[in-house]
């Protein structure tokens with residue numbers, strides 16, 4: 101994370117502290133054992149980003165040193181070879197990262213080394229936004245209000261980094277052997293990826309969004325067939341674009357906006373950045389979310405584990421075009437529009453009543469922008485098991501969602517070309533066509549496209565009664 105040379109707190113602090121004769125190394129620890137969970141496109145995004153970072157450092161006559169191994173093994177070896185060290189890094193909030201960093205801290209401090217860690221992935225330090233009783237918020241809206249009230253310039257100031265401050269002659273090229281058994285993989289892109297990674301791409305997306313998208317965000321953000329959102333999620337996750345940069349851009353746009361409608365668009369986007377913030381804060385204080393529902397009582401739900409149903413959902417052959425288009429986009433591009441993420445997640449957890457953890461894992465394997473806090477938060481919101489989640493009785497009707505957010509079916513047709521000739525009245529529900537209409541529009545149901553795998557109106561009642569059993573117990 102925070103894979104950039106500019107506007108980077110940890111790097112900035114390091115540069116300001118490293119004195120004339122101080123020896124240093126700039127390292128990235130690569131543990132491909134943790135890649136089991138990652139999709140190929142995400143790994144390539146990371147690899148491209150690291151290559152760009154390396155090239156950036158080369159221009160200062162410095163090196164990005166990739167060390168393969170488990171972090172604890174790497175630091176044990178480093179300290180054995182080079183003695184006491186000071187370690188500068190930006191913190192991560194994911195439960196497994198917190199555990200890893202704690203172990204590294206113990207190793208470094210046990211040899212009288214120094215840990216200098218900084219918060220850089222969120223606008224506010226986790227825990228900074230509390231309610232009047234000093235507790236963490238469990239509802240987004242008051243969290244957002246409080247966050248907006250406290251927002252000051254220093255939350256989005258550019259944290260300057262001047263790499264000319266260090267003498268490349270003091271750089272140490274690390275030579276260590278770790279005990280870790282780390283697999284190495286060769287990753288090739290089979291299909292086109294939505295993003296390729298690196299800061300240049302991130303900055304260009306941010307610039308495009310600033311010039312053409314942010315003021316219309318409020319009206320366009322829910323329409324998956326248009327580029328109405330920033331598409332910065334992967335860059336914000338890997339830190340190729342800093343969260344401060346994103347917020348700074350929005351604040352600049354807000355200051356320059358002349359129309360109320362533009363300001364509303366920009367403010368709505370800032371609110372989305374605060375959803376990210378909210379989930380980060382929740383995750384930081386609730387590491388159990390890695391396996392448990394936020395609302396523990398819902399871990400008593402008797403989810404269905406129907407493998408055939410899961411398989412149809414994951415392949416995008418449910419017979420619900422908006423769901424299928426979404427899953428096909430996810431599978432082929434590694435990214436998905438927020439509205440469609442909600443629709444497919446709601447369909448899996450409600451219409452198919454399959455455990456949100458399976459959907460969360462599937463997304464994790466496919467998304468380039470996989471982010472534990474937002475993914476877990478999004479899944480638990482849709483499953484109604486999460487913090488400030490959608491109430492269990494408010495179940496999205498996939499057809500109504502489809503008609504509302506993709507009225508002419510252009511999103512559906514892009515990802516399900518076999519439906520390209522269907523008029524708007526059938527594109528959302530192709531299995532309503534009679535035989536002559538099927539011939540006329542070149543789609544034979546069950547041959548070219550499946551009929552609906554479950555009947556939304558019937559499953560809805562079952563789901564509600566399952567939730568009620570828990571709620572009334």
Ligand SMILES: Cc1cc2nc3c(=O)[nH]c(=O)nc-3n(C[C@H](O)[C@H](O)[C@H](O)COP(=O)(O)OP(=O)(O)OC[C@H]3O[C@@H](n4cnc5c(N)ncnc54)[C@H](O)[C@@H]3O)c2cc1C
Nearest residue numbers: 329330331332333372376438441445470471474475478479
């Ligand atoms: C089931 C589900 C799973 C999700 N998984 C992820 C994930 O793994 N990684 C991820 O970054 N986002 C996830 N989201 C949130 C959201 O869908 C994406 O952040 C958004 O679609 C990314 O597109 P964008 O960058 O164009 O967003 P924009 O609309 O331009 O928003 C700007 C930024 O705000 C943040 N943001 C926007 N919406 C949300 C939200 N609902 N929750 C948290 N942060 C938000 C993101 O960082 C995003 O890049 C998930 C949502 C759902 C419903």
